[in-house]
Structures are given as structure tokens and as C-alpha cells.
Amino acid sequence: MPEPVTLTETDPSALPSDLKTATGQIHSTGPNAETASFTINGRTHIFDLHFNRPIPRFDISNATLKYRSEDDLKGRNIAFNGSVINPEDEPWQKDKFEANLANGSVLEGKLDKAWNQARTVYGVGNWSENVSDVGDVEMHESESEWGV
Secondary structure, eight states: OOOOOOOOOOOGGGSOTTOEEEEEEEEEEETTEEEEEEEETTEEEEEEEEESSOOOOOOEEEEEEEESOGGGGOOSSEEEEEEEEOOTTOGGGTTEEEEEETTSOEEEEEOSSOOOSOEEEEEEEEEEEEEEEETTEEEETTOSSSOO
16 A cells, blocks of 8 residues: 655645635545535536545535636646544534645535544545536546546
């Protein structure tokens, strides 16, 4: 199993004040896999997260994406690290998920169903963009043909 990728911790106050935000969802798609989707300017941006160790499945109905530009929402094998926190002294933070992507983007939100435990997570993910819906078939910018 690959070792966690070390990313530089960023003090939130050091992040650019002009970060854009989008709301979306994060849903479990299989063992150790989640898919985050956010609609920005009429286009759905999808980030498939692949965790490097077993984690319980989870869903987030009201997720937030923080990013600088839509150029941040492209690429493959983008490392991320993050956590699910459950601080006893800050109950409003309970079951909060956060993933910091190597390019500076951040995915976050409160789990729909409580884990009641803290956990560190890491892995890699791939961005794609849903550019057309035709029935049940989706074409992604990273794909050369319809859904294949």
C-alpha cells in the first residue's frame, strides 16, 4: 500500500481571500471510493476520490468546494489528505470532513450519518467534467467516447 503523500499544511488565514466556493454533494461509490460533484457555470465538475486505506462509506448532501479558478478543477492523480474530526470541545465541528487537494482546492462538509470517531484520510483523485447528458449515458471531458 502506498505511503501517504505529505502535503504542506496551510493555515486557513493564509489562503487567498478571493477563493471561490461551490456547493455540491459527495457520495460513496464503492469500497474506499467517493465521488464529489459540483455545478459551476452550468457545468458539473466531478472529483473521484480514491482512499489509500479502508474507511467507512459516507455521504455529504451539502458539500463545499473552495478553489481559485476552474483550472484547479482539472487533472489526474491529484494527491489529497484530510480528516473527519470529532472534537469533544467543539460539537458544531462533529463529523466534519475536509480534504485538502495538492493544488490548493478544499472539499468539505458534514457527514450525513455520524461516524462518532476521528480519522485521518489520504489518497489521490481525478477531475472530470460532465459536458453532456444523453439519457443514462454521460460523456466526460477526460473520455474519448460516450461513457467508455
